[in-house]
Amino acid sequence: MIPAPPGTGPWSWPAVRADRAVASVGAVGNDRLQSDRQRRTIDRLARWLTRTHGAEPGWDALVLDVLSVGRDVRLQVREVRGGTTTSHAVDVTGRRSRPRRLVRALQEDYADLVDGTWLSATLIVSVAERRWARPGVELVLNYADEPLLPAHAPHPVAAEDYRRHLARHRRMDRRIPGWLRERVAGAGLEVPER
Numbered sequence: 716m717i718p719a720p721p722g723t724g725p726w727s728w729p730a731v732r733a734d735r736a737v738a739s740v741g742a743v744g745n746d747r748l749q750s751d752r753q754r755r756t757i758d759r760l761a762r763w764l765t766r767t768h769g770a771e772p773g774w775d776a777l778v779l780d781v782l783s784v785g786r787d788v789r790l791q792v793r794e795v796r797g798g799t800t801t802s803h804a805v806d807v808t809g810r811r812s813r814p815r816r817l818v819r820a821l822q823e824d825y826a827d828l829v830d831g832t833w834l835s836a837t838l839i840v841s842v843a844e845r846r847w848a849r850p851g852v853e854l855v856l857n858y859a860d861e862p863l864l865p866a867h868a869p870h871p872v873a874a875e876d877y878r879r880h881l882a883r884h885r886r887m888d889r890r891i892p893g894w895l896r897e898r899v900a901g902a903g904l905e906v907p908e909r
Contacts, residue, residue, distance in 0.1 A: 750824070752824055753821075753824045753825065756817065756820050756821045756824050757821065757838070757852065757854055758852075759817055759820075760779070760814075760817045760818070760821060760838055761838060761840050761850075761852045763813060763814060763817060764777050764779050764792065764838065764840055765777060765840055765850070767814075768792045768794065769794075769840075773796055774794050774795060774796045774842070775795045775796060775797070775841060775842060776794075776795040776839055776840065776841040776842070777792060777793070777794055777795075777839075777840045777841075778792065778793040778794075778795065778837060778838070778839050778840075779791075779792055779805075779837070779838040779839075779840075780792075780793065780835070780836075780837050780865070781818050781835060781836040781837070781838070782834070782835045782862045782864070782865075782872070783818050783819065783822055783833075783834070783835070783836075784834055784835075784862065784872050784876045784877055784879075784880045785872075785873070785875065785876025785877060785878070785879030785880045785883075786876055786879060787872050787873070787876045788807050788815050788818060788819075789804070789807070789864075789865060789868060790804070790805035790807055790814055790818065791803065791804050791805060791865050791867075792805055795841075802865075804865065804867050818836075821836070822884070825856060826884045828885075828887075828909065829886070829887050829890060829909075830858050830886055830887075830890050831858070831880075831881065831884035831885060831886035831890065832858075832884040833856040833857055833858050834857055834858065834860075834861075834862050834880070835857040835860075835862035835863075836854060836855065836856050836857065837854070837855040838852070838853070838854050839851075839852070839853040839854075839855070840852050841853075858890075859892045860892075861892075861894050861895070874898050874899050874901065874902030874904055875902070875904065877895055877898055877899050878899045878902075878904045878905070878906070878907065881895070881899065881906065881907040881908070882907040885907055885908060885909040886908060886909060887908070887909050888908045888909070891906065891908060
């Protein structure tokens with residue numbers, strides 16, 4: 716996985732764990748990547764990322780960090796070029812925002828009746844050691860860990876947004892992480908479960 720630049724830490728994603736789904740589009744998939752619709756949504760998001768943020772040739776990877784919980788959607792792009800990484804927030808204001816719509820579509824594509832859907836995701840488009848015509852695309856989905864906030868975040872994710880997320884994408888009781896249950900219940904809200 717592409718690391719954040721040392722000392723900047725806008726998004727500090729932990730290493731991929733077994734409770735995270737990794738889907739490599741165009742390579743080896745896994746049990747979470749099951750439908751053509753998922754592939755199309757990932758492809759549209761990767762194309763948006765490269766067209767919007769990959770204009771200057773020479774980058775090795777573009778990384779889109781996504782937090783999507785309830786009404787709270789935050790995106791950040793990291794461009795990896797040689798040994799340097801630069802980061803910036805993506806404006807997703809308004810319900811008509813293209814990246815917002817694509818992220819929400821991706822979240823719906825991965826929703827199921829057991830695990831609900833992911834809380835945060837990282838989309839990596841890389842051209843290092845590849846031809847520019849066929850970049851590698853990898854999607855890392857976080858279903859269980861508390862999403863980490865970017866440095867530019869004006870506030871933490873509200874308990875009400877976590878509740879909305881669970882209400883929209885219900886999970887089986889045993890699939891709701893303890894930290895998430897505590898956050899919602901600790902705010903005096905009911906924890907929606909299947």
